[in-house]
Amino acid sequence: MTKKILVPEPEDGLKFIDVHCHLPFPRPKNDNRLPSDEVQLNNYFDSGGVYLITSTIDISTLNMTLKFINDKNLIGFSCGWAPQTVTYTTKQKYEIEWKKWKSYIESHQSDYLAIGEVGLDFHHAKSLEKRSKQISELEKIFEVTRDFNKPYVLHVRNAAEHEIDKENPDHRFNTNDGATKEMLHLLEKYHIRPSKVLWHCFSGPDVYGAMLPQQGFMLSVPSSAFGVNKWRRATINSPLESLLTETDSYYQHPFLRAPLNVPSNVKYSIAAIAYSHNLAQKEVSLKTVENALNFFEIER
Numbered sequence: 001m002t003k004k005i006l007v008p009e010p011e012d013g014l015k016f017i018d019v020h021c022h023l024p025f026p027r028p029k030n031d032n033r034l035p036s037d038e039v040q041l042n043n044y045f046d047s048g049g050v051y052l053i054t055s056t057i058d059i060s061t062l063n064m065t066l067k068f069i070n071d072k073n074l075i076g077f078s079c080g081w082a083p084q085t086v087t088y089t090t091k092q093k094y095e096i097e098w099k100k101w102k103s104y105i106e107s108h109q110s111d112y113l114a115i116g117e118v119g120l121d122f123h124h125a126k127s128l129e130k131r132s133k134q135i136s137e138l139e140k141i142f143e144v145t146r147d148f149n150k151p152y153v154l155h156v157r158n159a160a161e162h163e164i165d166k167e168n169p170d171h172r173f174n175t176n177d178g179a180t181k182e183m184l185h186l187l188e189k190y191h192i193r194p195s196k197v198l199w200h201c202f203s204g205p206d207v208y209g210a211m212l213p214q215q216g217f218m219l220s221v222p223s224s225a226f227g228v229n230k231w232r233r234a235t236i237n238s239p240l241e242s243l244l245t246e247t248d249s250y251y252q253h254p255f256l257r258a259p260l261n262v263p264s265n266v267k268y269s270i271a272a273i274a275y276s277h278n279l280a281q282k283e284v285s286l287k288t289v290e291n292a293l294n295f296f297e298i299e300r
Helices: 037-046 059-068 083-088 091-107 128-145 178-189 208-215 229-234 263-277 281-295
Strands: 016-021 049-055 075-079 114-121 152-157 197-199 218-222 243-246
Touching: 016 263, 016 281, 037 049, 037 263, 049 114, 049 263, 049 281, 059 091, 075 091, 083 114, 083 128, 091 128, 114 128, 114 178, 128 178, 152 178, 208 218, 208 229, 218 229, 218 263, 229 263, 243 263, 243 281, 263 281
Parallel strands: 016 049, 016 243, 049 075, 075 114, 114 152, 152 197, 197 218, 218 243
Antiparallel strands: none
16 A cells, blocks of 8 residues: 655745736636635735736636736736537537637737646547647637747646547547647747746646756646646656746645645645755745746736
């Protein structure tokens, strides 16, 4: 039996920036397990939050976010069209909503900090047809935005062993780095500089945890790295200078397999990095805040 690794709890007094959460975000009906969005935000700043970056995934969450953050200080957002949006939006809605999102992102560039989350998810798209659709839509996004001089926040999820496309079993997208390799190809094709790219909720494969920072990319470590070794292992060889912290809330809880996470739990990401890199939590806290402010060009 494998001995469970106990990572030290976050220390008091840490400063932090959650660079990727979903607040506000649609919840299941009658789900009252989480505090209200306002309470979550207040708790975040009361417990050490320096700035908060929330992420939209489609036109609906964009509208929710614009209403929620109206005139709030110390909160910004990345404007995204997620791969899940590509896969699951009905044909009747897709073109209408895509045009609205495209119009907003072109005409309101000063409103948002980054473009994302955008990317490839070969877990949600299991067939070659659906994976190819995600790729073609991502290319449209890069074509529209590559000259905006905005950072990108990428969602990249490779296919697991049990998620191969059975009709195309030998296709390169079925490998454990199929989505990662395709993403690197697209970034090069559209001349997007690594220094402008964050791989959010980075999950590997592990070898890329060292390779991507060497090329100039940034990686964010989710709060779930506190309780799940595979998340810590993915960035154990990544330099602290290339790491950011996130919760992806309400997903990626520090130790529960449930969508119950909140932005203030980003301190668990700091604890996870400190443990995997054998560093003081305060050092990780200060450096990841600095990294976030620099990457997103947030003025303080």
